[in-house]
Amino acid sequence: MVRAGRPLRPFRSVRRGVRGMTATPSACAICHVLQRSDWSVMAPAELDRIGAIRKRREYGAGEVIFEAGDDNRGIYCVSVGTVGVRRMDENGNSVLLSLAYPGDTLGYRSFLGGSAHRTSAEALGPAAVCMIDGAILRELFADNPALAAQFLRRAARELEDAHDSLFHNATLSNRARLAQLLVHMMKRHGRDEPDGSRVIELPVSRRDLASMVGARHETVSRIMSRLEEDGIAKFSGRQVRVPRVENLLREVRSSASA
Amino acid sequence: MVRAGRPLRPFRSVRRGVRGMTATPSACAICHVLQRSDWSVMAPAELDRIGAIRKRREYGAGEVIFEAGDDNRGIYCVSVGTVGVRRMDENGNSVLLSLAYPGDTLGYRSFLGGSAHRTSAEALGPAAVCMIDGAILRELFADNPALAAQFLRRAARELEDAHDSLFHNATLSNRARLAQLLVHMMKRHGRDEPDGSRVIELPVSRRDLASMVGARHETVSRIMSRLEEDGIAKFSGRQVRVPRVENLLREVRSSASA
DNA sequence: CGCCAGGTTGATTTCGCTCAAGCAATGTGG
DNA sequence: CCACATTGCTTGAGCGAAATCAACCTGGCG
Numbered sequence: 001m002v003r004a005g006r007p008l009r010p011f012r013s014v015r016r017g018v019r020g021m022t023a024t025p026s027a028c029a030i031c032h033v034l035q036r037s038d039w040s041v042m043a044p045a046e047l048d049r050i051g052a053i054r055k056r057r058e059y060g061a062g063e064v065i066f067e068a069g070d071d072n073r074g075i076y077c078v079s080v081g082t083v084g085v086r087r088m089d090e091n092g093n094s095v096l097l098s099l100a101y102p103g104d105t106l107g108y109r110s111f112l113g114g115s116a117h118r119t120s121a122e123a124l125g126p127a128a129v130c131m132i133d134g135a136i137l138r139e140l141f142a143d144n145p146a147l148a149a150q151f152l153r154r155a156a157r158e159l160e161d162a163h164d165s166l167f168h169n170a171t172l173s174n175r176a177r178l179a180q181l182l183v184h185m186m187k188r189h190g191r192d193e194p195d196g197s198r199v200i201e202l203p204v205s206r207r208d209l210a211s212m213v214g215a216r217h218e219t220v221s222r223i224m225s226r227l228e229e230d231g232i233a234k235f236s237g238r239q240v241r242v243p244r245v246e247n248l249l250r251e252v253r254s255s256a257s258a
Numbered sequence: 259m260v261r262a263g264r265p266l267r268p269f270r271s272v273r274r275g276v277r278g279m280t281a282t283p284s285a286c287a288i289c290h291v292l293q294r295s296d297w298s299v300m301a302p303a304e305l306d307r308i309g310a311i312r313k314r315r316e317y318g319a320g321e322v323i324f325e326a327g328d329d330n331r332g333i334y335c336v337s338v339g340t341v342g343v344r345r346m347d348e349n350g351n352s353v354l355l356s357l358a359y360p361g362d363t364l365g366y367r368s369f370l371g372g373s374a375h376r377t378s379a380e381a382l383g384p385a386a387v388c389m390i391d392g393a394i395l396r397e398l399f400a401d402n403p404a405l406a407a408q409f410l411r412r413a414a415r416e417l418e419d420a421h422d423s424l425f426h427n428a429t430l431s432n433r434a435r436l437a438q439l440l441v442h443m444m445k446r447h448g449r450d451e452p453d454g455s456r457v458i459e460l461p462v463s464r465r466d467l468a469s470m471v472g473a474r475h476e477t478v479s480r481i482m483s484r485l486e487e488d489g490i491a492k493f494s495g496r497q498v499r500v501p502r503v504e505n506l507l508r509e510v511r512s513s514a515s516a
Numbered sequence: 517c518g519c520c521a522g523g524t525t526g527a528t529t530t531c532g533c534t535c536a537a538g539c540a541a542t543g544t545g546g
Numbered sequence: 547c548c549a550c551a552t553t554g555c556t557t558g559a560g561c562g563a564a565a566t567c568a569a570c571c572t573g574g575c576g
Contacts, residue, residue, distance in 0.1 A: 431563080473565090480564090
């Protein structure tokens with residue numbers, strides 16, 4: 001395995017940024033993610049209303065969007081980049097619960113519950129995120145039943161994902177879970193190479209990868225070594241080369257304890 | 259530990275029951291679970307509408323309410339008893355994902371997604387469940403924004419629960435997870451004894467208990483033995499006696515890998 | 517009665533965690 | 547520009563937890 005030292009990209013700035021967040025004149029109606037976002041069900045007039053009050057902000061890699069314990073001030077819509085949803089316990093163990101992509105909505109759980117955030121969200125690379133104020137959002141929900149229905153669909157899908165993870169964590173081995181995570185990441189972070197192999201640009205560190213499969217980072221490192229030995233994938237820093245995808249897929253099924 | 263052979267109660271009838279499901283004249287408005295169900299936000303007239311078309315049915319222990327792969331025909335509202343939500347993989351490994359109680363709603367995920375059920379639901383003891391037809395439900399959602407909001411809140415809460423489980427599975431040891439599950443079950447299935455101890459009547463088998471904590475049933479059996487040795491709980495069939503609840507609570511915190 | 521499902525227990529092995537050392541790439545202060 | 551610290555990662559040794567395989571018990575049922 002190729003040694004991977006400190007990452008090349010800027011990493012984990014400590015301070016969060018509320019400053020610099022401003023309402024921009026450009027409306028959501030022209031946002032490139034509109035089609036796949038939850039807001040696609042809204043009428044042009046309503047979109048203008050959101051566009052007028054939403055606050056768009058750019059984030060650098062590692063910058064925090066909101067943090068566990070913060071009061072909920074509204075919900076966030078990812079416009080550009082990848083955002084990680086994280087949770088920490090009292091001992092400082094952090095678990096990366098899920099990844100959010102352009103069009104995804106963050107923070108709606110604590111918004112609906114009227115409670116403080118229980119998770120943190122941070123940009124995993126350069127990203128842009130819009131915030132929509134809670135008060136206006138409540139009006140929109142009241143006015144437009146389709147919006148609530150849309151969010152309901154989203155919640156249902158996310159719940160299904162969470163149950164999937166729950167199920168697989170209980171059933172599969174660490175190796176199989178890592179393989180599955182790689183398969184999953186191929187969809188968003190993978191590209192095809194001329195030689196027919198597939199390359200994944202991992203959006204997260206080894207530690208976070210480990211927390212996502214529910215293992216220690218050393219263990220993940222070892223599993224990677226063995227996957228290389230078996231010719232299933234080749235790891236080099238945050239880059240993963242998968243010569244034959246079906247081999248990786250077989251990994252997922254194999255350890256299902258017949 | 260007291261040996262627990264075959265359970266005394268009727269168990270796991272193979273056939274499901276669609277027959278016997280009839281629209282009853284008694285309306286939801288008089289249903290004893292109305293207050294804590296998702297339907298509490300509805301006006302009396304709307305409740306009558308549901309009451310007229312909902313189909314109530316009684317289930318015996320182990321009877322299946324719906325099964326993975328079935329088309330969704332509506333959603334289910336638990337009226338009496340405890341219902342288990344289960345998921346199976348291709349090898350027959352089954353995982354009990356969650357428990358549902360009176361007032362809880364089942365099957366809304368596949369209803370919203372318009373897809374087939376991906377989980378099965380079964381009565382864990384004598385139970386009664388009402389089904390509300392999908393077509394009428396869609397109208398109700400369109401007419402009453404508060405209903406969608408209510409379901410949204412429910413989905414948010416369930417999502418949070420799922421994330422909690424995900425998080426704890428990644429962090430805690432098997433022993434701590436079992437302790438936590440027992441604590442959780444105390445709320446619904448526990449009763450206080452005159453001597454100050456607390457007795458839990460487990461609604462599920464050892465195997466299902468094991469699947470809920472993500473361990474083999476042998477392992478759960480061994481953990482139980484050790485919990486008895488340590489005087490934390492006493493297991494006898496499906497009955498668990500906890501002399502001092504705080505000791506069990508300490509179990510949960512302890513193995514959090516300082 | 518024998519069978520079966522559910523449960524317990526033991527022996528063995530495998531997996532994954534902890535602790536610890538060390539490397540690579542980067543950043544920093546003198 | 548160099549010594550040095552820091553961060554992220556890899557690797558090894560040892561150990562403990564849990565899975566696997568297998569035997570056996572218990573109580574209900576056809």
